[in-house]
Amino acid sequence: MKDYQNLAQKYIINTYPNRQLTLVRGIGANLIDQFGQKYLDLMGNYGVNIFGHNNPKINSALISQIKNLTTLHGSFTSDIRSIASEKLIEKCGNNYSSVYWSNSGAEAIEAALKFAVIASGKKRFIVCRNGYHGKTLGALSATSGEKYKKPFEPLLWEFVQIPFNNPKALESAIDKNTAGFIIEPIQGEGGIFVPDPNYLLKVRKICERKGVLLIIDEIQTGCGRIGQFLASQEVQADIVCLGKGLAGGIPIGATIVNNKISLTLTKGIHSSTFGGNPLALAGVLAVLDLLDGKRLQHVNMMGEYFLTDLKKIKSDFIIDIRGKGLMIGVEVKDKRNEILKLLQKEKILAIPAGENVVRFLPPFIFGKKEIDFTIERFRKVLNDIK
Ligand SMILES: Cc1ncc(COP(=O)(O)O)c(C=O)c1O
Structure with a gap:
């Protein structure tokens, strides 16, 4: 297998941070890396993939x-x-x-x-x-x-x-x-x-x-x-x-x-x-x-569900939880980038916003199952990081 990371470092101008992850395929709300590992996609290419990947x-x-x-x-x-x-x-x-x-x-x-x-x-x-x-x-x-x-x-x-x-x-x-x-x-x-x-x-x-x-x-x-x-x-x-x-x-x-x-x-x-x-x-x-009324209603419902459950997480790291629909940010006291790295290790992809915010922009096909999984992993990461 080619060393894609190395090629990228060598041939692509260095204006982006490197997440150290080579993604090759997307299915629904998941992204798959070069080794076949599956990641839950709450970054959606910074909010682009609103219907996930490979929507028929x-x-x-x-x-x-x-x-x-x-x-x-x-x-x-x-x-x-x-x-x-x-x-x-x-x-x-x-x-x-x-x-x-x-x-x-x-x-x-x-x-x-x-x-x-x-x-x-x-x-x-x-x-x-x-x-x-x-x-x-x-x-x-x-x-x-x-x-x-x-x-x-x-x-x-x-x-x-x-x-x-x-x-x-x-x-x-x-x-x-x-x-x-x-x-x-x-x-x-x-x-x-x-x-x-x-x-x-x-x-x-x-x-x-x-x-x-x-x-x-x-x-x-x-x-x-x-x-x-x-x-x-x-x-x-x-x-x-x-x-x-x-x-x-x-x-x-x-x-x-x-x-x-x-x-x-x-x-x-x-x-x-x-x-x-x-x-x-x-x-x-x-x-x-x-993007019909039913889909928009789903975004509203899942947004509410996600925000409510995020707010139940007890962690000294969390300063504030903000957002509407499926545009959600968790402001943390510090170590934001470490939190993103640990989430990635737990197969959850999120992105930064501002100085200290973990940003979630999941696709509109997200259901309770995906949100529950995210909450469970996020809770674990916030515990582990202590
Ligand atoms: C509110 C807003 N405006 C403009 C842009 C720029 O869009 P692009 O990166 O496609 O040029 C972005 C990108 O994140 C954005 O969030």
Whole structure:
């Protein structure tokens, strides 16, 4: 057997931490390593694999699209792109009117920023501390975290950081040059922070009254992650960004706008060779079909079950347990990375968030059996680490 770890270390640029695990196959909620060992997948490729691995409906949609047409530039009409776009706009509800397709979350944010500048004529944005929007230069400008940004400064335009979950801070940060406010409904990468229930509604009112655009980053919270299609469903934003699991594991980004924004955008202002390719859009269509009310209800129920049982664990290590639906974080006092390593040894894959949070983003096919197994192993790890 080839030494995949060695090859990776030698030939792949070293920008990622190394989890020391070579995964070769996925089945349902499990991943299989090169030696045939099975791992329960609560990282889902950072929230991408919302229906787990090897879902027959997604597979068959992708395979039949591969046989028809895989890529098609946006200047030509694609049957599957037209249908999937209509379905997505319907699913988003509110007054959303149209979508720009790209290939990743960061690209969806880049498009949102450009569209907001065109629509407002301004280049000043308000963003949240602990916010994460991606690492391309525009998205990075909106992202918090000095360690990511410092080497590249000066970054783009003017981005003003305010505390999350603080409507007053937003109110006072807006000035006459402000184009928009960019926000995650629940902060993911920053540490799984859930705001007060009416926060987004308050934010919407402030943005409306002050005449600034509201841009909601649903790349992690969207596509049913918290038990409804959009976490911000009750709020009408001007721009919403989606990515991660929207195309069933094929790279995707979507920047969805209302009519007011759409009317300001002109030909050539933004484009992407691969954006909206029929293969990815076949994945989108399959995912939108699978994400019905019953599935969303299941996410809600399993989220509640998981959170309730996590809260029963007695450990001095646990500082806080937060989340909604199947987006859950456990803040620990210290040794977070050691906890992740021990979980991996116990065949549970989870990921970090913030400085000291263990993040769980299980697939929506997770049942009580998988949650019970996770709780049992997590409890053991927290005991062992003492
Ligand atoms: C909220 C949010 N926005 C943007 C991104 C960037 O997405 P991508 O890594 O696909 O560029 C992420 C990725 O984790 C995210 O969680």
